[in-house]
Amino acid sequence: MKSDDCQRLKEVLKTPKSIGIVTHRNPDGDAYGSSLALYFYLSKLGHKVHVVSPNDCPGFLKWMPGQGDITIFEHDLKSASRILKNSEVVFALDFNALHRLGDMMGDFMETLNPFYVMIDHHQEPDDFANITYVDPTICSTSQMVYQFMDSMGDLGLMDEKIATCLYTGILTDTGSFRFPATDSTTHRIVANLLDHGANNAEIYRKIHDVNTYDRLQLLSRALHNLVVLKKYHTAYISLSQNELNRHNFQRGDTEGFVNYALSLKNVIFAAIFIEDRKQKIIKISFRSSGNFSVNEFARNHFSGGGHINAAGGRSETSLQETVEKFKNLLPDYIEELKTSE
Ligand code: 5GP
Ligand code: MN
Numbered sequence: 001m002k003s004d005d006c007q008r009l010k011e012v013l014k015t016p017k018s019i020g021i022v023t024h025r026n027p028d029g030d031a032y033g034s035s036l037a038l039y040f041y042l043s044k045l046g047h048k049v050h051v052v053s054p055n056d057c058p059g060f061l062k063w064m065p066g067q068g069d070i071t072i073f074e075h076d077l078k079s080a081s082r083i084l085k086n087s088e089v090v091f092a093l094d095f096n097a098l099h100r101l102g103d104m105m106g107d108f109m110e111t112l113n114p115f116y117v118m119i120d121h122h123q124e125p126d127d128f129a130n131i132t133y134v135d136p137t138i139c140s141t142s143q144m145v146y147q148f149m150d151s152m153g154d155l156g157l158m159d160e161k162i163a164t165c166l167y168t169g170i171l172t173d174t175g176s177f178r179f180p181a182t183d184s185t186t187h188r189i190v191a192n193l194l195d196h197g198a199n200n201a202e203i204y205r206k207i208h209d210v211n212t213y214d215r216l217q218l219l220s221r222a223l224h225n226l227v228v229l230k231k232y233h234t235a236y237i238s239l240s241q242n243e244l245n246r247h248n249f250q251r252g253d254t255e256g257f258v259n260y261a262l263s264l265k266n267v268i269f270a271a272i273f274i275e276d277r278k279q280k281i282i283k284i285s286f287r288s289s290g291n292f293s294v295n296e297f298a299r300n301h302f303s304g305g306g307h308i309n310a311a312g313g314r315s316e317t318s319l320q321e322t323v324e325k326f327k328n329l330l331p332d333y334i335e336e337l338k339t340s341e
Contacts, residue, residue, distance in 0.1 A: 001131075001133045001147070001148055001151045002133075003151075005131045005133065006151045006152065008131060009117065009131055009152070010152065012089060012115060013042075013045060013047070013089075016046050016047050016048065017047050017048070017088045017089050018047070018048045018086050018087050018088050018089075019042055019047045019048065019049045019050070019087060019088070019089045019090070019091065020049075020050055020051075020052055020083055020084050020087030020089070020090040020091070020114070021035045021038055021039055021042075021049065021050070021051045021052070021090070021091045021093060022035075022051075022052050022053070022054075022084070022090060022091070022092055022093070022101065022105075022109070023035045023051075023053055023054075023092075023093045023094050023095065024054070024094055024095035024100040024101065025054040025055055025100060025101055025102035025105070026054075026055065026251075027053050027054075027055075027057045027061070027094075028057075028061075028094075028172060028173070028255075029061060029168050029169055029171065029172025029173065029207065030094050030140045030141050030142050030169040030170075030172055030173040031053075031057075031093065031094040031095075031141070031169075032053075032057055032061050032064055032067065032070075032165070032168070032169070033064070033140075033141075033142040033165045033166055033167075033168040033169020033170070033172070034093045034094055034119070034140070034141040034142045034144070034145045034165075034166070034169050035051045035053070035070075035091075035093050035094075036051065036064055036065060036066040036067065036070075036161075036165040037142065037145050037146075037161075037162045037165035037166045037169070038091060038093065038119075038145050038148075039051050039066055039069070040065070040066060040159070040161050040162045040165070041145075041149055041154065041157055041162055044157050045154075045157075050069075050071060050083045050087070051066070051069065051070045051071070052070070052071045052072075052073055052080050052083055052084060052105075053070050053071070053072055053073065054072075054073045054074060054101045054102045054104070054105040055072060055073070055074045055102065056072050056074070056075070056251070057251075057252075058250070058251045058252020058253075058255065059210065059250060059251075059252060060206070060207050060208075060210050060252055060255075061168075061207075061252075063206050064164070064165060064168060065161040065164055065165060066161065066165070071083060073101075073102075073104065073105040073108075074102075074104065074105075080105075081108060084108070084109065084112060084114075085112065087114050088114060088115060089114060089115045089116075089117065090109075090112075090114040090115070090116050090117070091116075091117045091118075091119060092116055092117070092118045092119070092120070092128075092129060093118075093119050093120065093141050093145070094119075094120055094121075094122075094141040095120060095122065096118060096120045096122045096124070096125035096126055096134065097125070097126040097128075098110060098126065098128060115130050116128055116129035116130050116131070117129060117130065117131045117133070118131070118132045118133065118134060119133045119134075119141055119144050119145060119148060120133075120134050120141055120144070121134070121135055121136055121137075121138045121139070121140060121141055121143075121144060121181075121307075122134075122136060122305065122306060122307065123136045123295055123305070123306075123307065123308075124299075124305065133148065136307065137181065138181065139170065139173055139174045139179065139181035139182050139183070139186050140169050140170045140172075140173035140174060141169065141173075142165070142166045142167075142168070142169025142170050142173065143166075143169075143170055143185075143186055143189055145166060145169075146166050146189050146192075146193075147189075155192075158192070158193075158196045159196060159197070160196060160197030160198070162196070163192075163193040163194075163196035163197050163198040164193075164197070164198045164199070164203065166189075166193055166198070167190065167193045167194075167198035167200065167203055168203055168207065170186060170189070170190060170193075171200075171203060171204065171207065172207065174186065175259070176204070177190075179309065179310075180309070181307075212250075212253075214247045214248040214249075214250075214253070215247070215250075215253045217247045218239070218243070218244070218247035218249065218253055218254070219257060219260075221239065221243050221246075221247065222237045222239055222254070222257045222260070222272070223237075223260060225237050225238055225239065225243075226260070226261060228264060228267065229327070229330065230266075231334075232269065232330045232333070232334065232337045233266055233267055233268045233269060233337050233338070233339050234267065234268075234269040234270070234271075234330060234337060235261040235262070235264050235267045235269075235270050235271075236261060236270065236271040236272065236273065236323070236326065237257060237258065237260075237261055237271075237272045237273070238272070238273040238274075238275075238319055238323055239254065239272070239273070239274050239275065240275045240319055241275040241276070241277040244274070244275070254272065254274055257272055258270050258271065258272040258285045258286075258287050259287065261287075262287045262288070262289060266339060268288055268289050268290055268292055268337065268339055269286075269287075269288050269292055269294070269337055270286070270287045270288070271284060271285065271286050271287075271326060272284065272285045273315075273319060273322055273323055273326070275319045280316065281314045281315065281316055282314065282315040282316075282317070282318075282319055282322045283312070283314055284298070284302055284304065284312060284313045284314060284315065284322070285310075285311075285312050286298050286304075286306075286310070286311045286312065286313065287309060287310055288308070288309050289309065290339075291308075291336075292333075292336050292337060293308045294306065294307075294308065294309060294310065294311040295307055295308055295311045297311070297329075297333075298311035298312060298313035299311075299313075301313070301325070301326075301329055302314060302315055303315075
């Protein structure tokens with residue numbers, strides 16, 4: 001965080017404030033990790049703090065410290081609205097445009113005018129925050145919250161709960177420390193989190209070793225549906241609502257499926273298309289390795305965005321039409337999708 005922003009924020013936080021922390025719809029480990037860590041930290045400073053999430057998290061995050069204190073906008077409209085209306089300061093974590101809160105909560109936030117602090121690592125932030133701490137080179141918002149505490153001179157307040165939340169966010173957003181944005185700073189920070197009581201083996205187990213039979217069957221269906229487009233070094237998976245229903249789909253079950261497509265030798269661009277009949281959309285995840293920017297691709301063609309190697313988007317046409325549109329775009333990218341092999 002720039003030192004004048006830090007000074008400004010120190011001034012704002014000098015006296016006890018009502019603070020809201022909000023994160024994106026379909027929260028992931030980094031969304032909850034960064035939000036809950038900040039919740040514990042700001043509470044320690046004596047503020048009245050509430051985390052509001054647009055919707056609930058997947059089951060594999062339900063164990064996180066403080067998770068039960070989160071108000072879910074979708075479930076508890078009345079208290080969530082009251083909290084947000086009364087928040088003098090709102091921290092926006094792990095997203096950079098209000099529409100990422102979903103239609104309902106996004107529209108509601110548009111009616112308020114709090115002092116916004118954005119902490120986020122996605123590209124091209126919208127201009128709604130009073131203080132914008134954005135750095136797309138950092139692996140996770142959780143690492144940024146650590147660095148924020150550091151710039152506030154408050155690393156002394158680090159404790160087991162904060163360390164556990166931050167570790168969870170860093171672990172999940174770096175794909176267990178393997179994505180390129182994981183650098184030596186990340187590892188130094190993680191070392192410090194372990195020293196403060198984050199239990200790496202236990203956190204990994206709680207996140208990853210919680211497969212259900214249904215989820216594995218759904219994975220098997222997804223792998224069955226995998227299509228490789230050799231010419232474009234591209235692979236994709238599609239899952240229809242009927243297929244999801246057949247395997248008793250629960251939120252979070254498809255997490256990581258797209259990585260199987262990207263793990264293929266000579267594949268540098270991968271996508272998964274998931275039908276959501278309730279929301280009447282196809283939710284898409286894109287992944288790439290190397291210089292091909294899925295952020296640009298998602299932004300330009302599928303109303304989405306994210307990072308250079310991981311992005312998401314959506315389509316309002318049918319599953320089949322969405323996949324056709326995707327395939328028809330590939331010839332325009334044939335040069336960028338070339339590999340050295
Ligand atoms: P995922 O594919 O795991 O849902 O998301 C990958 C990355 O892209 C995440 O960093 C996420 O924040 C971002 N992302 C996912 N969906 C969207 C979207 O619809 N719009 C934007 N701007 N970013 C997205
Ligand atoms: Mn993140």
